[in-house]
Amino acid sequence: MRRTLQTLLITILGIFWIVISPNLAIAAPVSPNTAIDFTKQQAIAVNVSLSNTANELKFIPDRFIFESGKRYKLVLSNPSATKHYFTSKDFADAVWTQNVVAGNVEIKGNIRELELRPNTTAEWTFVPIKSGTYELHCAIAGHAEAGMRGSITIQPSA
Numbered sequence: 001m002r003r004t005l006q007t008l009l010i011t012i013l014g015i016f017w018i019v020i021s022p023n024l025a026i027a028a029p030v031s032p033n034t035a036i037d038f039t040k041q042q043a044i045a046v047n048v049s050l051s052n053t054a055n056e057l058k059f060i061p062d063r064f065i066f067e068s069g070k071r072y073k074l075v076l077s078n079p080s081a082t083k084h085y086f087t088s089k090d091f092a093d094a095v096w097t098q099n100v101v102a103g104n105v106e107i108k109g110n111i112r113e114l115e116l117r118p119n120t121t122a123e124w125t126f127v128p129i130k131s132g133t134y135e136l137h138c139a140i141a142g143h144a145e146a147g148m149r150g151s152i153t154i155q156p157s158a
């Protein structure tokens with residue numbers, strides 16, 4: 001008699017579990033597989049040259065279009081004989097910076113501007129967040145006026 005009662009109880013608990021378990025799955029937090037992890041997204045490489053071997057005062061290219069929510073790796077190089085800046089503070093405020101890698105150093109955290117000495121490169125990995133068009137210039141006196149400027153556009157995600 002006692003054994004029958006025990007079996008019955010287990011059966012009832014079993015049925016209860018079958019009924020409740022799909023609801024538990026629904027109540028569970030969003031699966032990690034469906035969540036977006038920007039850091040695992042393949043980075044889209046974009047190159048920019050600050051001046052050139054002829055020391056022309058310009059960015060090559062000087063117009064950029066990025067899409068919000070995508071991960072980019074901006075590869076900056078300075079092949080000229082003088083140092084230059086990649087300055088676009090409003091753009092820097094409109095992105096989430098993952099890191100900047102220069103030489104053997106990786107810098108994490110917000111970036112405001114980058115200074116590149118002659119024959120150096122740096123890689124800036126970021127995810128655009130806020131759409132808009134932002135001005136770009138070199139912060140060295142006279143360089144922007146001589147043509148070292150451009151624009152960076154962040155488009156809303158498609």
Ligand SMILES: [Cu+2]
Pocket residue numbers: 083084085138139140143148
């Ligand atoms: Cu410059």
